[in-house]
Amino acid sequence: MDPMTHPYSDLPPEAFWRSGVAEVDPAALTSFYVPKVKIGPQTRIATAGSCFAQHIGRALRGAGVAVLDAEPAPVALPEATARAFGYGLFSGRYGNIYTVRQLVQLLQDVQTGEVSEAFVWEKAGRFYDALRPGVEALGMDSPEEVLFLRRAHLAALGRMLAEAEVFVFTLGLTEAWIDRPTGRVFQTCPGVIAGQFDPARHVFHNFTLPELRADLQLAFDLLRGFRKRMRMILTVSPVPLTATASGAHVLPATMHSKAVLRVAAGEFAGAHRGVDYFPSYELVTNPAARGRFFEANQRSVTAEAVQMVMGAFLAAQGLAEAAAPSPEATPPGPGEDAEEGGVICEDLLLEAFSR
Amino acid sequence: MIGPPRRVLILGNSHIAAVKAAHAGAPDRWPGLAVTFAGGHGDALAALVVQGGRLVARSEAAAENLRLLNDRDDWGLAGYDVFVVVGCQVGIYRALMPYRAGRFLGLPSAAQPGPAVPVSRAMFGLAVQEQVVRSLGGALALRIRAGIEADGLAAQVMLAEQPRPSFDCRRSRKKFAGLLRARRLGDGAVLTEVFEQEARAALPGITLLAQPEATRHVGLFTRPRYSKGSVRLTANRHIEHPEDDFIHANAAYGALVLDQIAAAVG
Helix, strand or coil, X not given: CCCCCCCCCCCCHHHCHHHHHHCCCCCCCCCCCCCCCCCCCCCCEEEEXXXXXXXXXXXXXXXXXXXXXXCCCCCXXXXXXXHHCXXXXXXXXXXXXXXXXXXXXXXXXXXXXXXXXXXXXXXXXXXXXXXXXXXXXXXXXXXXXXXXXXXXXXXXXXXXXXXXXXXXXXXXXCEEEEECCCCEECCCCCCCCCCCCCCCCEEEEECCHHHHHHHHHHHHHHHHHHCCCCEEEEEECCCCCCCCCCCCCHHHXXXXXXXXXXXXXXXXXXXXXXXXXXXXXXXXXXXXXXXXXXXXXXXXXXXXXXXXXXXXXXXXXXXXXXXXXCCCCCCCCCCCCCEECCEECHHHHHHHHCC | CCCCCEEEEEEECCCHHHHHHHHHHCHHHCCCEEEEEEECCCCHHHHEEEEXXXXXXXXXXXXXXXXXXXXXXXXXXXXXXXXXXXXXXXXXXXXXXXXXXXXXXXXXXCCCCCCCEECCHHHHHHHHXXXXXXXXXXXXXXXXXXXXXXXXXXXXXXXXXXXXXXXXXXXXXXXCHHHHHHHXXXXXXXXXXXXXXXXXXXXXXXXXXXXXXXXXECCCEECHHHCCCCECCCCCCCCECCCCCCCCCCHHHHXXXXXXXXXXXX
């Protein structure tokens, strides 16, 4: 046996940090993603997840891919207003789904069609769907109206999920607020958009890796209950936490959260033939970029980064020729505190509470 | 009435003809109003903008149409105490557009199956506002309001709603299918209320003169006696619309609008 031969001696350049990362333009990385779940222009895709996932749906639509929309804006509204009402962001009007548990709950709701007045929040005489409080910017007239619209929402999602061939989900957070009596996870902490925070009822929870594994499995099983051979593409949002309620500094809290999400997504994809992982998180947080993929606030992802990530995804999927993504990552204006880079992020509202 | 009559510029598309006819038929009935008409066919008034304190047409085609109908194509803002935009698409149809696609809880038809999808009342309202603001009349009234404010003038701006179609439109079921369906579903009263509420919200600083109550039929229509004998917008000829025109109102209707204006002038 040649004493100079070992497992590293014949590896390609991308297997080494220096030639694969340090000496490569971070906007031009190659060979980092070989799709397991292939999509084409005719593939019917559903998208969901944290605010970063909004870019994915937009880029796919821009590339001519058949992104499903269960609830298109039904009345003539300017695009910005429609988006503020949760239209056109994802394949349904569920707003951002930050945690896997939230996705599981939504899918279960779609399955059962059950709605409950217990999840209606009130603020200044207006009423909000506690499970997607951001989608009705002006609130609703009554709890009955909230439930009326939620029933229609769930029914529309049921029809959409029965059609979806690929479900693209971006994992955003591990931290969440749970309603103790029911175990329901909220999209935002009660009291931020509407509702009232009750420390005896609303408890903080930081999902663990085993919980994430179980929830991903449950979500996948539920999705396949709607369509037998549905496949999944998982990504992890590179956007750091706006705030943490874990008691830790927000930096380690973010790193912990992203690490857990990354491991859960990667392991789950590795264990299932019908599940893929796309490394958008790695592309944006690549140290070789020296932070250039983040805006000055070190949190918002730049337009260049969105274009780079989605361009890489589309290229790997053989869809890059169809159309270039248009990230619309303009800086938010003074009144757009919940909209960043053209995406709607409820968690940005937490920033208003920082001192 | 104390003091000189208020100088009123009434602007409008074909619907202004009803008001013109009423005024021509009884010019002394409104002694408090010194009325000038500025009519424009079709969307000619869309070209009317405020420049240097005057309402002027920014296209030659529109200017020509205005001259044809009014013998002039510009009006100084300072020359009037009141501006009234008549018709110009600001009517119940602004609520019917979103109604085609969306239903909100509170409409009698909300729970009935159909192609329209459930939407919130708030979003439906925003859609109506958007329709009003983008309409010929809404946009014109807002431009005039902005011009008055920019010039530091104190004139009032009003918008007289476009009349609903005559109830006789039942004879043209295909053309008025949406309206007739809304009536069949019992949605007329709620749609009317929503339209008026949202039109007021969309037009800050502008007085909405809603269709006179006496002329309405089940919320969505005009009583035929206020439509029959309606006339075309011309310079000074009397040409009646054909019998199957269910869109325009007549001089009796126009007289009620002038009554509303007289009552609303400050």
